Amino acid sequence: MPDADPLLEIADDLYALPLADFTPARDALVKEHKTDKALAASIKGLRKASAAAWVVNLLVRRDPDQVDQVLAVGEALREAQENLDATQLREFTKQRRQLTATVTTAARRMAREEGVRTTESVAEQVEATLTAAMLEPDAARAVRSGLLVTSLSATGLGDLDLSGAVALPEALGFSAKARPAPAPDPTQRPQLHVVPDPDADVKARAAADERLADARALLKEHEKEHRAARRAVEKLQARTLQVQSEIDELRSQIAALEDTLEEVDDELAEAEAAQAEVEEAVDEARSEVDAAREARDRL
Template sequence: MDFEEAADALYAAPAADFIAARNELAKQLKADGDQLGSTRLKALRKPTVAAWLANLVAREQPDELDDLVALGDEFREATADLDGERLRELTPRRHKLIDQLVQAAGKLAADQGQKVSADVGQKLRETFDAGLVDPAAGEAVREGRLSSALRHVGFGVVDESGEPSNVTPLTDERRQRAVDRRKASKAAEEEESAAARTARERAERKEEEREAARRAEAKKQLEDKVAAAELAEAVVEDLENQLTEAQDTLEEIRVTIRRLTAELDDAKKTAREAQKQSREARKRYNRL
């Protein structure tokens, strides 16, 4: 099992078992020699109720989510073409499809014994709408590993706390940029000179190299943090062993104190008895 398989299994687990499943899967990755994957898995957050239901829909209704993402592509194309008539045609489909997904989530939740409150239903609706509006959010919803519901605002996608969401995979982002570049340059490509194409390709290669360098640096930082975490765990384990040894020694001392106290009490009792017998013997002697 690798990290990706473990992450899929984790977010497919019942919400109540998330923490236990995460610990067990992380332990398994570590036992398999994947310390980095184990640390990454431990960092995954437990999904909120709305996120858990969105993930459930992703696993049980993948075709419907594909339709959602495809409809989002149509919206973006119509918007880019300033096609108002087409946008008016697509809007009712948008509302209908999101309604169907929320209803499907409600049925799946009922099968799992989970009630869907009005607040959770609204967050589900916002999550599916964000998946339609934003292609990266759409991929994240389809992936089925959300830890928080999503909401599209003016500057992008945010999670339930209102913080910017980091759901965008770099590989998907680069792929989307490439698609956008091809669409934008299709009409003018025949007129582009060989020199201009060479310059563009060189710029793209440099961008890919910079991206690779950023990813390598991020990986190094993560590995450094993993190493620091392992060192800290080793220190904690050593201190715990020392504490256990000290506690064992303290218990032995307490046992010795109890034994010596008992012996001292017996000795005092014997001494008192001997003194008593000595006084009685002295009295008998004096009467002679």
């Protein structure tokens, strides 16, 4: 059995930490492994997760069974989708939304227990990530890794872009270790100490730099989502124009056929009139034949 990838093991531990502890813990690990320059550089390259990605990673470790249930339902829906009619699809879509909303609520509760309050925007990104995991197999593997650094968004049309969504390319196929929340100790009370920090300015600047980096990462994520949404809109707009063109062509054909029908109706009326005249002439000729026959018989 091959040895576990040390970088994956380190990443698994790092992304299990509270969000605020990630950067100092990562930097400490870089120093700890400085004799292995390649490993140290790889650790240094691990990006801090966005708030939504951190909540999903927390959910994966705190309640892996619930996450596995979500992924299993998603897989079943994907397999059954080709054989479902429109009514069944709408019902399954409704059930999928209810499930992702319920799990998102549970994930927000876990985050609160860790002292992190999630905004509605973050909650929407968490739910979008769970939905993507149900729609796309690669998104499911990314979520199960517990190594997400950004939230995910997918339409189910195979347009998912996972570049930069996980901490490591090797994350796909990796499963995060389950880490149940530690039971609180009711006998232990936190002790608060106010200690002057001589490095407060340096830390404040570092925190500001980290906040700027996080904001840029979030902007990049939203820009990627915007591009995906724009591509989807452009595809549908092109399809709309195509369908409208087909409708216009059919209307043109219908109009031409209606004109042809009017011409045929006119010709039919003329033919029926001619037929009536001929029938009248035939009747007269028959009468003349009958009269001539009677005259001959009298002779």
